Amino acid sequence: MPPDAVAEGSVDPEGAQLHWRALEGLYASAPINQLFESRLQIVGDGHSRITFEVDPGCFHAAGAAHGTIYFKMLDDAAFYAANTHVTDRFLLTTSFNMHLSKPIKGGRIVAEGRWVSGRRRVLVAESWLTDEEGDECGRGTGTFMRSRIALSSLPGYVAPHA
Numbered sequence: 001m002p003p004d005a006v007a008e009g010s011v012d013p014e015g016a017q018l019h020w021r022a023l024e025g026l027y028a029s030a031p032i033n034q035l036f037e038s039r040l041q042i043v044g045d046g047h048s049r050i051t052f053e054v055d056p057g058c059f060h061a062a063g064a065a066h067g068t069i070y071f072k073m074l075d076d077a078a079f080y081a082a083n084t085h086v087t088d089r090f091l092l093t094t095s096f097n098m099h100l101s102k103p104i105k106g107g108r109i110v111a112e113g114r115w116v117s118g119r120r121r122v123l124v125a126e127s128w129l130t131d132e133e134g135d136e137c138g139r140g141t142g143t144f145m146r147s148r149i150a151l152s153s154l155p156g157y158v159a160p161h162a
């Protein structure tokens with residue numbers, strides 16, 4: 001259930017919470033996320049956090065996480081941070097830049113995403129990865145645009161009952 005606009009540029013706090021919980025449900029329902037032990041939390045307006053467990057099944061031949069894992073974590077965190085500002089449509093990633101700064105050898109990785117700008121057609125968000133030692137492992141910036149897909153048409157986008 002999308003939040004009701006109270007005034008231009010503001011959102012009903014209860015409606016925002018429902019939207020955020022529905023986004024968490026959408027993440028959990030995506031078939032790709034059945035392959036990874038991970039959990040999304042929308043922690044505030046324009047702010048997401050995804051906790052991943054990276055195991056050897058994600059490693060390349062040299063024994064660290066493959067770049068596809070970095071991309072997945074960074075893109076998802078930025079995407080969901082941006083989608084907190086869009087209550088009617090599913091967003092699509094139109095571009096994503098990432099910088100990898102430390103090999104991930106496994107364990108718990110936290111991907112944080114923050115909305116940077118845009119609210120109408122194109123949104124920009126950034127994200128970063130932190131390992132169990134508190135070190136940054138990668139950083140990314142993405143642009144996202146509204147699709148024609150209504151969030152309400154997606155089976156995973158279900159707000160909990162109040």
